Amino acid sequence: MEKFEKLTGIAAPMPLVNIDTDMIIPKIFLKSIARTGFGKNLFDEMRFNRDGTEIEDFVLNKPQYRSAEILVAGDNFGCGSSREHAPWAIADFGIKCVVSTSFADIFFNNCFKNGILPIVLPQEQVDLLMKDAEKGANARMTVDLESQEITTSDGEVVAFNVDAFKKHCLLEGLDDIGLTMEKKASVDAFEAQASQARPWV
């Protein structure tokens, strides 16, 4: 997995609440058996007309946000399905960090598996970052995972929390499966004990 350490980039404002996984990547694009190539269909129905032309007023089609690397979003971002195609599409587009007051649980976990940092902040601070994002391409934010701080284009600093294990994995770009394999002895012991206790499983 790609590491996430520190990122300075353009933040795109998407204040709509309840942006769901069908909006992020409509199901007709879930049929690939690869992990890559989903970025071109990110937010497809919000971003493109049926004939493939761009919908001008969609935020990521505006010239100042076309190369956004951060999203500042409304409440409950990523609700809906478990499709990892959603974070795959976000990462493939080039977005590495999403900020909101809340995320759907499965989407939140999926982000960390794909080098994306989802940050939960109180409404007031999301509002502050949303305002900063609305300034456009000249206003770049910095997200520093090590120090757990976002710095706005005006130099305001917003601290955020992140689970210590998830932070470690993102900073190092670690592979979960490899880490779990190191605990094989514990898992094997559990499995042996559980198959005695609950042999019907």
Add this chain to the structure above:
Amino acid sequence: MSPKTLYDKIWDAHVAHVSDDGTTLLYIDRHLVHEVTSAQAFEGLRIAGRKVHAPDKTIAVPDHNVPTTQGREDPAQMTEESRIQVAALDTNAKEFGVHYYPVSDVRQGIVHIVGPEQGWTLPGMTVVCGDSHTATHGAFGALAHGIGTSEVEHVLATQTLIQQKSKNMKVEITGKLMPGVTAKDITLAVIGETGTGGGTGYVIEYTGEAIRDLSMEGRMTVCNMAIEGGARAGLIAPDQTTYDYVNGRPHAPKGAQWEAALNWWKTLFTDEGAHFDKVVTLKGEDIAPVVTWGTSPEDVLPITGFVPSPSDFTGGKVDAAARSIEYMGLTPGQKLTDIEIDTVFIGSCTNGRIEDFRAVAEVVKGKKIKDGMRAMIVPGSGLVRLQAEEEGLAKIFEDAGFEWRLAGCSMCLAMNPDQLSEGERCASTSNRNFEGRQGYKGRTHLVSPAMAAAAALTGRLTDIRDLI
């Protein structure tokens, strides 16, 4: 020992390793797999030279892409991409040696219907699947939730999942339900109450007389939509209803093992005095047949209600409601029962079980659907289809003018040929009314099976209580 919730007990019984920072490896008893979220995971195993750790605990079935019309063995019925995805599952299931129900098998169906039907899902288990509606299995008192593809690969390789424990939430439905009110109305009413983010960070345990009175089918409907309320999982403590459903199923324990299992299952309840971090209580008598008006499952109103105005809301919901009302082609103040419907979809992992179809048959028996209505009934599995045919339900549906389909996810998510066209408006027994969910620019109103049946007859959203 301090009192524990049902969730605490299942969690504690599956902790395989705890790190210093509290990160837990949770052992997984059942891993259900379908074609959309597994191909990349199997490919990951192949690249790393890994095997499936417990193929005996892994069950695969194609459901999302498969057509539901007769003659679907003909590959021309699927798009090239769908064909490749289903073929990939076929290859992976065989190569890695997991249990598999191919399209040609009468037991094939929606993964969340097949699991319980075959007795793979049992009380006290941990169950995962690369699908958010895995919450369905919580009806058995199993800790069940959806995972992403990276986690699918992790479970395939290690039979564990890296987890942080969620908080405990209790949703109590007291008393009795009124006539015409079903499990679907309960679960939608709860989401209407808590919002789609209300359960985020929690595992919900549903309790109360109205929940205990539900059949297993009804309990599965309730737990299925726990995810729509944002919860990691929904749970209902097992009881005699659960044991009676499980007993005798192909993969349920038998003989002495059944007795041993039953003894353990009977310990799976929330202890008196156990702590819940959040409690929501609804009176069963207060729940009306409900319908969604917008594009979020929290946009729930009693069928007697009116389309709201954006100004009825606050914060970010004002813009979201305005967007929903425009997308849905509605007018604030419009009576919900005046909304005309052109399509009815009955099926899905929410409402594709035999009891759902009996409820529909009761409403449409001897009647005809409205002229011009497109109405389809899609069983959740091949075995549900057979049973409905044996009970004479299929005949009732066909006589009334419904299309009687083969098993699959169908129009719930429209990854297959069953889709809404632009502007079509559907009364649907599925679980999501998101923009484009049932087809590009399609409009979805979520309802119970009985309410969907009523809408098929009248051609508009209808209060089922007016027909009973």
